[in-house]
Each structure stands twice: as C-alpha cells, then as structure tokens.
Amino acid sequence: MATTHPKVYVVATGGSISGIGPDRLDYLLYPELGKRLSIEEMLKRIPEVETVAQVESENLIRVGSPAIGPPEWLQLAHRINDLFDTDPDLAGVVVTHGTATLEETAYFLHLTVKSERPVVVTGAMRPPTAMGTDADLNLFDAIRLAAAPAAVGRGVLTVLNNEIQSARDVTKTNTLRVETFTSRELGFLGYVDSEGQAVFYRDVTRQHTTRTPFDVRGRETLPRVDIVYTYSGADGLLIDAVRQHGSDGLIVVGFGSGSLSSAVFEAGARAIQDGLVVVIASRATSGRIIMTPQKEAHGYLVADDLLPQKARILLMLALCQTRDRQALQEMFYRY
Structure with a gap:
C-alpha cells in the first residue's frame, strides 16, 4: 500500500x-543583480523531497530581505493563518526568506500565527548558483521539519545548517559563514540530522502562537516603533528626533545591563512624559535587562533578554493591545 506523506x-x-549569481564563485554580487529562482525551480533541485512530504508552493513575495518589513510581515501572517484555517490536512508551512531580516520575520510569525502546527523559516548564506551552496539542504531540512510531528506546538522555528532554533532566540551572528545563526548562550533546540529525523533536546518555554493575544487578521498597519542605539558620548539628539516625529514607541539600546548616559536617560524620560512608550534593551548580545527603581520611577520598560530588533516587534504588537505600562511590561516577561 502506498504511503501518504504529510502535506x-x-x-x-x-x-x-x-539568488542567481554571475558564476559559481559569486557569494556577494547576486543581491545586486536581483535575479531569483522561483520556488518551483528551487523545489526541482531537490526531487528527494517527494520521499518526505507532499509539497505545494507559491511565490508570495520576491525580494531581498532588507525590503521586508511590517507590511510584508502582515501579508505573511495573513497568508499562513489562512492556509491553516482552510486546510485541516496541512501538516506545516515553510517560509523561504533572506537571512538579513529572517530572525525578525520569524519572531513576528512566532507571536501572530494562530496554529499549533509548525511554521519553519529558512534561508541560505550561499545562493543556489554558488559552489558549496547551502540552499538546497536548508530547504529540504525545513520541509522535513515542517512535516515532523515532533515540531508541533513549539512555535515558529528556523532551520539552517541542520540546526533547529526558536524564532524568539535565534539571531544572525556572522556576515558570510553558513553557521551564522545561533541562539546565543541559550542554545539551539535540536537537529534535523543525517538520518532524516527532527531531534529535539530543548523546548520553548515563553508563550507563542495560540497562547498570545496578538491576532493580526484584518489588520493592515502596525504602530511605529523606532530603535536608538547608545554609544560613548551619545546625547539626546536622536531620541528627541523620534519624539518629535510622533512615533508610538521607542527601543533605547543601552550599554551592558541597560545603563544609559545621563543625556540619553533624560531624553528618554522626556519622551515618556510626552506619551511615548520607551523600552530599554542592551547592545550586549546576551543577558537580561532588569528593572531598577530609577528606571521604574521615570516610566521606562525593560526588554528582558530580547534583542533590540525583537523588542521592537513585541512592542509594536503590544501597542495594538494596550498602552498600560504594567500590562506592557508583563508582555516582555511572558513572550
């Protein structure tokens, strides 16, 4: 009897x-050429996929990931939720994506997809036309992972270089190497390994997908949240510019455990007085930002251990729900 593979x-x-480069040794110029394979052409490169899944596909967007932002996040979330809502037989969804902003799109979906079924985001550091490309294996692994029962209920996952990571924690750490995506000191979750199995060693504990209030179905825009990076000698100029622009929220990227120069701290406090929601994250790559009496007295929020670019995403979604300071802070501890 024929085996029916997951869809x-x-x-x-x-x-x-x-991406399509000019030759097999091109690892840099292909984004500037702007030529791309369709998803149908990409799947033809991996006929082995027929042994693990029934695959359907579409070219929803065809851009480099620096061109992907809130409008495209909403478009993706709407499409994925619609796929799950209309097809109960669908085992999972794979999203192919450029690596520049892959972690941001993945975290947005981690908070807004309303299904327990897996969504797996993957990309490649080397285009399919290059020698040593990782494109084919990453796409194959992503399909295997989306079809795996072990991936159910873990939120949005990424897989590159055989490593399974949580969308909440994963980040790009190297400009060119294939092992660029890591989850910092928290560690990746498992492997899609050589025998074709998705093997998990760790789980996701922060709430996601069906356990968040962030349902964006029907929403066409998101609140504007900006990021200002702290550096030695920084003053309040950039924070004042964001405040005067009329943004809805601001992530201030502080030193180490969230310390700020007095000029930056005072500028942030002025922004809070004007009604801007201001969250302190860290320019360190690991560790938590912990609330202090001084920060609390001036109305700041803290990002816990979220990287600045992910704190921005959570604040954008949180501001769709409330502007209550305590409720917003609880979201940073929960998601």
Whole structure:
C-alpha cells in the first residue's frame, strides 16, 4: 500500500536562498543583480523531497530581505493563518526568506500565527548558483521539519545548517559563514540530522502562537516603533528626533545591563512624559535587562533578554493591545 506523506506548503519570499549569481564563485554580487529562482525551480533541485512530504508552493513575495518589513510581515501572517484555517490536512508551512531580516520575520510569525502546527523559516548564506551552496539542504531540512510531528506546538522555528532554533532566540551572528545563526548562550533546540529525523533536546518555554493575544487578521498597519542605539558620548539628539516625529514607541539600546548616559536617560524620560512608550534593551548580545527603581520611577520598560530588533516587534504588537505600562511590561516577561 502506498504511503501518504504529510502535506507541507512552502511560501517563498525571495532572499539568497533563491539568488542567481554571475558564476559559481559569486557569494556577494547576486543581491545586486536581483535575479531569483522561483520556488518551483528551487523545489526541482531537490526531487528527494517527494520521499518526505507532499509539497505545494507559491511565490508570495520576491525580494531581498532588507525590503521586508511590517507590511510584508502582515501579508505573511495573513497568508499562513489562512492556509491553516482552510486546510485541516496541512501538516506545516515553510517560509523561504533572506537571512538579513529572517530572525525578525520569524519572531513576528512566532507571536501572530494562530496554529499549533509548525511554521519553519529558512534561508541560505550561499545562493543556489554558488559552489558549496547551502540552499538546497536548508530547504529540504525545513520541509522535513515542517512535516515532523515532533515540531508541533513549539512555535515558529528556523532551520539552517541542520540546526533547529526558536524564532524568539535565534539571531544572525556572522556576515558570510553558513553557521551564522545561533541562539546565543541559550542554545539551539535540536537537529534535523543525517538520518532524516527532527531531534529535539530543548523546548520553548515563553508563550507563542495560540497562547498570545496578538491576532493580526484584518489588520493592515502596525504602530511605529523606532530603535536608538547608545554609544560613548551619545546625547539626546536622536531620541528627541523620534519624539518629535510622533512615533508610538521607542527601543533605547543601552550599554551592558541597560545603563544609559545621563543625556540619553533624560531624553528618554522626556519622551515618556510626552506619551511615548520607551523600552530599554542592551547592545550586549546576551543577558537580561532588569528593572531598577530609577528606571521604574521615570516610566521606562525593560526588554528582558530580547534583542533590540525583537523588542521592537513585541512592542509594536503590544501597542495594538494596550498602552498600560504594567500590562506592557508583563508582555516582555511572558513572550
């Protein structure tokens, strides 16, 4: 009797995983050329996928990931939620994506997809036309992972270089190497390994997907949140510019454990007085920001251990729900 493989839907958005370079030694110029394989052409490169899943696909967006932002996040979330809502037989969804902003799109989906079924985001550091490309294996691994029962209920995952990571924690750490994506000191979750199995050693404990209030179905825009980076000698100029622009929220990226120069701290306090929601994150790559009496007295929020770019995403979604300071702070501890 024929074996029925799980159904997996691949949503393509472009990026290096689809890039076409001028020759097999090109690892840099292909984004500037702007030529891309379609998802149908990408899947033809891996006929082995027929042994693990029934695959359907579409080219939803075809851009490099620096061109992906809130409008595209909403478009992706709407499409994925619609796929899960209309097809109860769908095992999981794969999103192909450029690596520059992959972690941001993945975290947005981690908070807004309303299904326990897996969504797996993947990309490549080397285009499919390059010698030593990782595009084919990463796409194959992503489909295997989306089809795996072990991936259910873990939120949005990424897989590159055989490593399974949580969308909340993963970040890009190297400009060119294939092992660029890590989860910092928290560690990745498991492997899609050589025998074809998705093997998990750790789990995701922060709430996600069906356990968040962030349902963006029907929403066309998101609140504007900006990021200001602290550096030695920084003053309040950039924070004042954000305040005067009329943004809804601000992530201030502080030193180490969240310390700020007096000029930056005072500028942030002025912004809070004007009604801006201001969250302190850290320019360190690991560790938590902990609330202090001084920060609390001036109305600051803290990002816990979220990287600045992910704190921005959470604040954008949180501001769709409330502007209550305590409720917003609880969201940073919960998600």
